[in-house]
Amino acid sequence: MFEAKNFRNDSLARWCPGCGDHAVLATLVxxxxxxxxxxHKTAVISGIGCSSRLPYYMNTYGFHTVHGRGAAVATGVKTANPDLSVWLATGDGDSLAIGGxxxxxxxxxxxxxxxxxxNNRIYGxxxxxxxxxxxxxxxxxxxxxxxxxxxxxxxxxxMxxxxxxxxxxxxxxxxxLQACMVASARHKGAAVTEVLVNCVIFNNGIHKNITDKEVRDxxxxxxxxxxKMIFGKDHNKGLVLDGWKIKVVTIGEDGYTMDDILVHDAHEKSDILHTMLAMMDGEELPLALGVIRDVDSPTYDWAVAQQIEDVKAQKPARTLQDLLDKEPYWEVK
Known part of the structure; x- marks a missing residue:
């Protein structure tokens, strides 16, 4: 059994006081x-940006790469070391601009x-x-x-x-956030957890229209x-399908009952409803939090490792000298 302190080193986290990045680090460990x-079986990779300082504070393997290239390096790390648990810490500017x-x-x-x-919607x-x-x-x-x-x-x-x-x-x-991270780690394949982070210096309150306690419910x-997809301060609102659109209804009004409310299926292979849910923006429809999509599919690193084993089985392993002796060659005197 491990504790959070096993994954956190004693370095001072150099983020501004009040920055949401502190919460992400505390939750990640x-x-x-x-x-x-x-x-020692975990690696944390990052690019450039405030979020990308994270590997410095981890008691794991880490690699602080260059701007936007964290995903490329993480790809190499996982493909070469498929037994490692590989995490990529990145920001909206790092991964969605130069690293897109x-x-x-x-x-x-x-x-x-x-x-x-x-995602703090700013270059901090x-x-x-x-x-x-x-x-x-x-x-x-x-x-x-x-x-x-x-x-x-x-x-x-x-999507x-x-x-x-x-x-x-x-x-x-x-x-x-912790539940999302745990689900991400247990999912086999590329798993994205978007964290709406507040930048207290350059974009303070950017998410307050949905994060403030007064309005969050x-x-x-x-x-x-x-x-069931239920929300609201009194847990009396729910989501239903109205044709091809998602609609908010009040349970017990206009003939709507609990039976009408949609049940969330994160494992549905089609991404149509998942995309519709993920695109709700907190205005007419509530912003969706939690695990929205979680579907099994063959992974690249597993496929590469399996391909190597298949080829080795067809062509038994041999030394470099065996290879040189087998192929035509000549000697230059």
Whole structure:
């Protein structure tokens, strides 16, 4: 059995006081302890950004790579060492901008990685430029008159890249965040956990429209596999399908009963409903939290390892000298 302290070293975490990254680190080590994979069988990879400092604070193997390349390095680590539990700590600017290509192909290939995507909708380490998840019109140091771009929605990008696992949590809800991380670690394949993180310096309160305690119950819904999709302060609201759309209803009104409320099936192979749930934004429909999609599929690293074994079985292992003696060669004098 392991404890959280087994995965955390004694280095001071150098994030701003109040930064949501502290909560992610504290939750990650608890999740690792719960999963039970030894620290020496765990590797944490990162790119560049505030979130990417995380490997420095872990009592595991770690690799702080270059901007956007964390997914590429993590791919190599997992493929070469398939027995390792590999985590990728990355931010919205790191993985969805310069690292976007590596991110989508890691999902498409279904490499067994646990990707923790810190989303604060800003470039924090470089002091406040807008990021790929910043909303249209967002005013920042690099967009003083407001951005003229539409943002990526990480869930939509993950589903579009044929991702088989997607979860979402907010930094202040460490219970759900830990559950998402544990589910990610137990999933075989590329698993993305988006964490809505607050940047107290450059984007303070960016998620407050859904994270504040006064509105969270009405603005979010915690999805659990096999359970009814119910939310609200009084737990009297639910989700139903109205044609091809999701609709919020009040149980006991307009003829709607508990039997009408959708049951969450995270394991459904089709991603249509999962995408619809993941795209709810907390306005007309509540923002979906928890494990939204969790579907089994063959992994890239397993397939590569199996392919190597199959080829070795067909061609028995031999020495380099055996190979040289077998092939035609000549001697130069």
């Amino acid at each position: 608890k999740a690792m302890a719960e999963v039970g994979v030894a620290p 290509n590596h991110f989508i192909h890691a999902l498409r290939r279904n490499i067994d990685l646990n990707i923790v995507l810190f 380490l470089t002091k406040g430029q807008y990021s790929p998840t910043s909303a249209r019109g967002f005013v920042s140091k690099s967009s003083p008159y407001g951005t003229v771009e539409d943002p990526f929605v990480p869930a939509e990008l993950a 579009g890249a044929r991702g088989n696992f997607f979860a979402r949590a907010i930094d202040v809800d460490m219970k759900n 009405e603005k979010t819904i915690l999805l659990k596999h096999g359970e």
